[in-house]
Amino acid sequence: MRELLELLEHDARRPVSELAALLHRSEYEVEKQIQELEKNKIIMGYNALINWEKYGDNTVTSIIEVNLMPQREVGFDAIAERIYRFDEVRTVYLMSGSFDLLVIIEGKSLQEVANFVATRLATIEGVTATRSHFMLKPYKKDGIIMDDKECDRRLVVSP
Amino acid sequence: MKWESRLSPVVNAIAPSGIRKFFDIAAEMEDVISLGVGEPDFVTPWTIRESCVYGLEQGYTSYTANRGLLELREEIVCLQQNRYDLSYNAKEDVLITVGVSEALDLAMRALLAPGDEVLIPEPCYVSYKACAALAGGVAVPVPARIENEFRITPTDLEAHITNRTKVLLIGYPNNPTGAVMSKDDLLAIAKFAEQHDLIVISDEIYGDLTYGGEEHVCFAALPGMKDRTILLNGFSKAYAMTGWRIGYALANPVFIAAMTKIHQYTMLCAPVTAQIAAIEALRHGEKYMKKMVAEYDRRRGFIYDGLTKLGLKCFEPRGAFYIFPDITSTGYTSSEFAENLLMSEHVALVPGSAFGDCGEGYVRCSYATSLDKIAEALARMENFLKNHHK
Numbered sequence: 001m002r003e004l005l006e007l008l009e010h011d012a013r014r015p016v017s018e019l020a021a022l023l024h025r026s027e028y029e030v031e032k033q034i035q036e037l038e039k040n041k042i043i044m045g046y047n048a049l050i051n052w053e054k055y056g057d058n059t060v061t062s063i064i065e066v067n068l069m070p071q072r073e074v075g076f077d078a079i080a081e082r083i084y085r086f087d088e089v090r091t092v093y094l095m096s097g098s099f100d101l102l103v104i105i106e107g108k109s110l111q112e113v114a115n116f117v118a119t120r121l122a123t124i125e126g127v128t129a130t131r132s133h134f135m136l137k138p139y140k141k142d143g144i145i146m147d148d149k150e151c152d153r154r155l156v157v158s159p
Numbered sequence: 160m161k162w163e164s165r166l167s168p169v170v171n172a173i174a175p176s177g178i179r180k181f182f183d184i185a186a187e188m189e190d191v192i193s194l195g196v197g198e199p200d201f202v203t204p205w206t207i208r209e210s211c212v213y214g215l216e217q218g219y220t221s222y223t224a225n226r227g228l229l230e231l232r233e234e235i236v237c238l239q240q241n242r243y244d245l246s247y248n249a250k251e252d253v254l255i256t257v258g259v260s261e262a263l264d265l266a267m268r269a270l271l272a273p274g275d276e277v278l279i280p281e282p283c284y285v286s287y288k289a290c291a292a293l294a295g296g297v298a299v300p301v302p303a304r305i306e307n308e309f310r311i312t313p314t315d316l317e318a319h320i321t322n323r324t325k326v327l328l329i330g331y332p333n334n335p336t337g338a339v340m341s342k343d344d345l346l347a348i349a350k351f352a353e354q355h356d357l358i359v360i361s362d363e364i365y366g367d368l369t370y371g372g373e374e375h376v377c378f379a380a381l382p383g384m385k386d387r388t389i390l391l392n393g394f395s396k397a398y399a400m401t402g403w404r405i406g407y408a409l410a411n412p413v414f415i416a417a418m419t420k421i422h423q424y425t426m427l428c429a430p431v432t433a434q435i436a437a438i439e440a441l442r443h444g445e446k447y448m449k450k451m452v453a454e455y456d457r458r459r460g461f462i463y464d465g466l467t468k469l470g471l472k473c474f475e476p477r478g479a480f481y482i483f484p485d486i487t488s489t490g491y492t493s494s495e496f497a498e499n500l501l502m503s504e505h506v507a508l509v510p511g512s513a514f515g516d517c518g519e520g521y522v523r524c525s526y527a528t529s530l531d532k533i534a535e536a537l538a539r540m541e542n543f544l545k546n547h548h549k
Contacts (some may be wrong), residue, residue: 007457016532017532020459021460021461021465022457022530023457024460044477063391083373130473150202152200154180154198154200155182155186155196155397156185156186156191156195156196157178157181157182157185157186157192157193157195157196157284157507158178158182158195158196158197158198158259159176159178159197159284159286159334159509159513
């Protein structure tokens with residue numbers, strides 16, 4: 001099971017036939033397992049990792065540190081949900097340290113992101129402070145180096 | 160001018176490597192897919208590369224002791240102790256060399272007197288025979304058969320023993336067949352070595368690369384064998400460090416002192432930068448190595464299934480990263496097969512004959528290449544087999 005997940009995490013587009021060959025199992029078995037994993041939300045989805053910058057899309061990414069006033073009974077969860085329900089919000093983590101939530105927002109322009117923070121995020125009750133950082137250049141994302149210059153430098157044939 | 164006649168007759172007598180020719184043709188081709196590469200397709204793990212960069216920044220650019228950095232020798236001794244319960248002395252029993260290739264050359268030169276014979280099970284790594292000959296010895300090939308999963312037995316060896324036999328050179332897991340020897344297989348060999356008082360050189364460079372729950376058995380760790388064994392290993396295959404050229408020899412102090420004598424005059428020491436990297440490999444490289452081994456294992460199953468489906472008889476490899484299919488059904492010799500496949504489908508592999516006479520009828524495919532490429536190579540081979548028959 002773990003091996004199947006690792007293979008899919010590395011390359012979700014691998015056909016079931018190939019996965020079956022790699023895992024020494026039947027295609028039917030692998031297909032069934034994938035369905036099971038999807039049903040149990042262990043596999044949450046399949047995304048392509050896209051270098052939008054290279055495509056020419058000037059998306060703006062902002063990483064925002066958010067301080068919260070925790071609420072009785074629910075702690076941070078209720079406010080976190082109010083934040084992560086926005087489509088603009090790509091990622092939300094509860095953090096240890098000097099701030100509480102790390103929120104990653106994507107927008108079409110600086111304006112749009114700033115506007116979102118000012119009018120939507122900062123005004124939520126329980127949000128006591130926000131600090132926005134704009135991402136300038138991605139070097140590595142989800143384990144993939146964006147502009148990897150390493151290639152196969154081996155001789156074609158060797159002993 | 161006949162400069163050839165001025166060369167050493169020993170050198171003249173050595174045949175050039177059978178791999179060379181294919182390299183020259185394949186290197187010119189554009190869309191070639193190579194299953195002919197005898198090294199990992201991974202780049203050395205970053206932590207190892209980074210430690211070398213740091214070493215350079217700190218100014219580690221000088222010679223090291225002839226035997227290599229003591230720190231590295233200690234790490235190696237520690238590894239043998241932990242893995243095989245084998246006790247070596249870091250000061251006297253270890254020599255760091257420029258790849259296992261140098262260690263092998265040193266061992267041969269240290270041991271062989273003119274005419275001494277070396278038993279070499281074949282198919283085997285291309286340099287074994289040449290090294291024996293260059294050291295003044297006589298290489299005596301002992302064919303291993305696919306029926307016995309390319310393992311060697313005392314009976315096979317017995318047929319080739321003479322009163323000049325001094326050394327037995329074994330290399331398991333095996334390049335090119337992917338064969339491994341079980342503990343029982345090796346115990347039988349150990350008994351044989353004892354009976355005939357042979358020195359055993361055991362090249363275990365692929366020792367970390369075994370599959371299917373098969374644990375590598377270290378020859379020197381067998382009862383009574385440590386003293387008569389020169390154990391060779393290195394970092395090239397397990398840690399994807401071929402270009403760093405770091406290997407080592409472990410043996411009794413007399414053998415190591417003799418090898419060190421040659422090494423100090425011919426090589427002085429292995430490169431310090433690579434030795435620093437090797438220390439890092441042993442200290443923190445294991446998890447990366449295990450990941451690579453798991454990946455080879457998946458490819459192994461994939462290529463074995465693929466070749467078998469193409470109708471080529473294969474021994475399912477248990478170690479290293481090679482598979483050695485029988486291509487006699489095509490009617491071609493292994494050289495013809497390799498050449499025609501390269502010309503018509505642009506797939507490079509190595510004819511089995513490069514690894515000894517008994518490798519004729521086989522080809523070596525390396526699965527140290529990405530799955531996509533293996534899949535594409537298999538598709539091209541299928542096409543080739545449909546259209547080509549002698």
